Amino acid sequence: MATIPWLVDVLRGAGVQVVVEGDWLNRMRSGSFDPIGVLWHHTAATSSATNPHPALNICINGRSDLPGPLCQALVDYHGVFHVISAGRCNHAGTSGGSGPIPVGDGNTLMIGWEIDYNGVDQRMTTAQYNASIAATAAVLKRLGRDSSYARGHRETSTTGKIDPSFIDLNTMRADVAAKMAGGGTGWTSIVDNATAGRFTASANWGTSTYSGQRYGADYRYADPVAASDAAWYKFNVPRTGNYRVEAWWPANAGYNAATPYIVATTTGNKTVTVDQRATGGQWRSLGTFTLPAGDANRVAVSRWSSAAGLVIADAVRLTEV
Template identity: 85%
Template sequence: MATVGWLVDVLRGAGVQVVVEGDWLNRMRPGSFDPIGVLWHHTAATSSASNPHPALNICINGRSDLPGPLCQALVDYHGVFHVISAGRCNHAGVSGGSGPIPAGDGNTLMIGWEIDYNGVDQQMTAAQYNASIAATAAVLTRLGRDASHARGHRETSTTGKIDPSFIDLNTMRSDVAARMTGGTAWSATVDNSTAGRFTAGTSWGVSSYSGQRYGADYRYADPVAASDAAWYRFNVPASANYRVEVWYPANAGYNSATPYIVATSSGNRTVYVDQRTGGGQWRGLGTFALPAGDANRVAVSRWSSASGYVIADAVRLTRV
């Protein structure tokens, strides 16, 4: 049976902080292990700065219904990789196939990261995401595979798994690809509470009702036959193409045709988003040519013929 005894060195070489958990080189499940990709999970445990890895013991020792180890590494709240195993682990179950990952035994096919957050009302921290991107890129490089071999458990699962929650997996793969090619893609996020970067009129209320929100709260307003836009300001570093993504909490009572306005190099472009569905994660509006400079770049308009609150939460730009 193959092992990945090189894992710790590869992670450290990528600048990832590593803690080795006991006899990781010999802790593994019986069976074949010949990985061709990396699979992301969330643990469903609530982590925090003071309790950064609540699921570590379970990931090492397993549960009554599933013996450990349950992953090759756990990623704690601070982005530290706790390396648990160099061999086969019970993390993936049966793969239904996704992208270049074929159907079959997921535990044979994939190296697994368990990212320690609950995935219901808690998203992964920036430290967890950034460390996981760096680690995934380094491991795929070592395996001789490209970024398409990074998958989320919800993509390969045959039993309806939802992990990892609150991330766009296509964006994750783009970020891994950029890292693998030595890219340092510029990216910036503006939330409705980002000082000096968000403006909205007095008709926009503040709410923390939905657990799918980005940050502490979000803004909402009734639709009207007038723009009254909430604007997000970005300091775009260079004239280039940028991926525009939005985050909003979804609710059946929210607006089905919310207008997002992108101020591009050739004029404003409007994209309509159904905010009744697809919330609690980054959702792409498309890739647009944007000019350099510090200016209002993306807006949420109230001018919608549909009923239900229009929501303004967070916007992310990434150079591509």
């Protein structure tokens, strides 16, 4: 049975903070282990700054119905990788196949990260995401594979797993690819509708906590009209360059099917229309745009839509690429 004794050195070489948990080199399940990719999970435990890795003991020792170890590494609230095993772990079950990952024994095929957040009303922290991107890129380089070999458990599961919640896995793979190409270290910033001094909207925009798919404590909504009345997100862009623009909205059948997002680029405003009835509760890419440096309104949600349903303004993220 193969092992990956190089894991700690590869993670540290990528700048990832590592804690070694006991005899990780010899803690493993019996059976074959010849990994070709990396699989992301969430633990379903609620982590916090003061309780950053509540699922660590279970990931090491397992449960009554599933013996440990349950992953090669757990990623805590602060983005620290707790390395548990250099060998086969009970994390993936049967792979139904996804991308280049074939049908077969997922525990043989994949190295697993358990990211410690509950995935229901808690999403992974920025520190967890950034560390997981760096770790995945470094491990795939070591395996001689490209970013398509990074998958989420919900993509390979044959039993209806939903993990990892609240992330766009195509965006994850794009970020891994950028990291492997020497990028992915650029500036990133999130502006929520509640971010002080960074979000502006008229009194026509109401505030709601109705949807559990919201980013943060609440979000804004308004009826569509034949006028802009845009809600604006202000960013202090550090330098002129290319930035991926992503939006987060809670989805609902009563929301707008053609919501216009406006991006203020170096060559004028660009409009991207999205269907806010679907694919909510996660970051969705609007595209990559050249943005000018400076502190100014950069992204807006406009009410000028011909479709029925409420227009939603929740959160926007810019990432330098």
